[in-house]
Amino acid sequence: MKISTFASPQAIVEEGLTIKQRFVIVIDTLRATSVITAALSRGAKGVIPVMEIEEAVRLYQNLDNERTLLCGEREGNPIPGFHLGNSAMEYTPAAVAGKTLIMTTTNGTRAIHAAGQARALALGCLLNAAAVAAGARRSGLDVTILCAGTRGRFTLEDILTAGAIVERLGAPDAVMDDLSMLSHDLYLRHYGDLKGALRQCTHASYLAEAGYGQDIDYCMQADLLNAVPYYEKGLVMLER
């Protein structure tokens, strides 16, 4: 198996032809892919990821409002008038069961769209690291890990998650590029205290200061959920 890892969706632009043959795992650990994985495992029917708030609202107005929720964040905070923000704590079974979620988050959604041409496109986070790695192995395809980053920047929580997935893909036998190797090495150094490794990190510090410390605690737990969201034709759903 070949494994390539990219630090941001901007970096993957020239990989168009390659990713058509690949199992792509999009990671936005804090917090889009964690929230989507949690929401689907708590009974949400599907998630429609969109880039813009206006797009989310227009879509909502054209769907059955009984079964649809407007969700997402800007700068980490809830969007006025939306039903749910970007904290996994809000996505309780009571809130989401049977619902389709229209979700707008900046970096995560952009990464999903950047990888839209993939042969298979799954969403990964620490919560489902083992499950998504198992899905990739079953596919028999080479793997591309695409971190959402933050506006083109490298974010450590995504790289640690990439390393956790590389480990669960069976790293020693794989042919890896430099970032896959570095991610794996970093994960092995920090897996005993993944949250501690984020202490000085830009995005995690920002979220902690904004009052989302509990979210970080939740999202930094490895292998808590046995659920793999797949994106296909505009919709994210659990593996059938």
Add this chain to the structure above:
Amino acid sequence: MKISTFASPQAIVEEGLTIKQRFVIVIDTLRATSVITAALSRGAKGVIPVMEIEEAVRLYQNLDNERTLLCGEREGNPIPGFHLGNSAMEYTPAAVAGKTLIMTTTNGTRAIHAAGQARALALGCLLNAAAVAAGARRSGLDVTILCAGTRGRFTLEDILTAGAIVERLGAPDAVMDDLSMLSHDLYLRHYGDLKGALRQCTHASYLAEAGYGQDIDYCMQADLLNAVPYYEKGLVMLER
């Protein structure tokens, strides 16, 4: 001082406004920025970086051929009909003194052009890590380190170089983003054997197999040259 580090030029696209206020250091350790630094310190007058072979040839035909050399590589190898390739070994004082070099390399040139809007744009490598850090400190500006990478991919030799420069910028006092911190941490773990750290790396392995092992030995030496190439209006020259 703020320090930001980007793993590839594609990632910096959205930083246009920010880099206008910044001291940007472009890194392509294996080998463009190492070769340019070596060539200028051995007496070359200036370097004109261009993207395409055709562009290099057309420019050459319009310049004084007595004082100009065609230089560069494709896939690491010399370009047929060009005077010099991309190995620092070829850039002897006898070959380059007083000459202007038209140089086409893929990743390095692309990174230089991506940062063309910078307030100051210097070229960095391990060879001049201390010198380029001193130049940045003297500028009083915040610093953006831009790694050339390889077609959007993260390359470890550039990240180790970024870490060496962060260290020489006086890291403990700086406000750093995640990749700056990681680079610094990685450099501190490997500075005793930088070449050894590259043993499994994609690009370094490719170059070693292609017979450029001596180039890697040369380029992985920290602080060998006290020379800082600056890019301005299409031309790279040593600091006046």
